[in-house]
Amino acid sequence: MQPYEERLTAPRSWWFISLLVGFACALMFLPLGTLPLLGGLVGGTAVAGVVVSAYGSMRIxxxxxxxxxxxxxxxxxxxxxxxxxxxxxxxxxxxxxxxxxxxxxxxxxxxxxxxxxxxxxxxxxxxxxxxxxxxxxxxxxxxxxxxx
Structure with missing residues (x-):
């Protein structure tokens, strides 16, 4: 067992912000139709989530x-x-x-x-x-x- 280990996770509010980024991406694709809107929502949320996860994955x-x-x-x-x-x-x-x-x-x-x-x-x-x-x-x- 290690004497000390800590992961510097991002705050919960950042995960909510990544969802808002997904909504913003969806709004950008709104004029193109429903399918691009859903793709923007899923893709934007996923990319923002990966960024938040990577930034909060540092360990000591x-x-x-x-x-x-x-x-x-x-x-x-x-x-x-x-x-x-x-x-x-x-x-x-x-x-x-x-x-x-x-x-x-x-x-x-x-x-x-x-x-x-x-x-x-x-x-x-x-x-x-x-x-x-x-x-x-x-x-x-x-x-x-x-x-x-």
Whole structure:
């Protein structure tokens, strides 16, 4: 069993918006008849749903000796201190405090985050900013795996 795994799913309202996109596509095909209207509804909803699903499929997990965040795989030996960011502090690190060299797994619909220093001297990345709904649990899991 993995010590931590989280999927950064999109909010439910985004699924409703994908349905609205389907309705908008249907309206574009309305002058062409009923069959194109239904095709626009189904096709537009499906495409918007795929986009929402893909955007909300990012995962953060600890696997063996690595932190896997989206496409990045960072060895635990290269990680330093972790800092839990509340909504206000996370907003600051997403904007004016952000370093352009940082790795950011950013999901704006998730208000909290964890900022983890990267201590590998060969890596120019100063820290990893990870949007997470459970920053305390991720920090504790990182500490537990490093202590083991």
């Amino acid at each position: 997990r600890i696997v063996a000796d690595s932190l896997v965040a989206g496409e990045a795989k960072i060895p635990l030996s290269a990680l330093g201190d972790a800092e839990v960011l509340d909504a206000e502090e996370a907003r600051a690190w997403r904007s004016y405090k952000a370093d352009t060299r940082a790795f950011m797994l950013l999901r704006a619909y998730i208000p909290t985050a964890l900022k983890v220093e990267i201590t590998d001297p060969a890596d120019p990345t100063p820290y990893a900013y990870l949007s997470t709904r459970h920053p305390e649990a991720l920090k504790a899991a990182l500490a537990a795996v490093r202590a083991a």
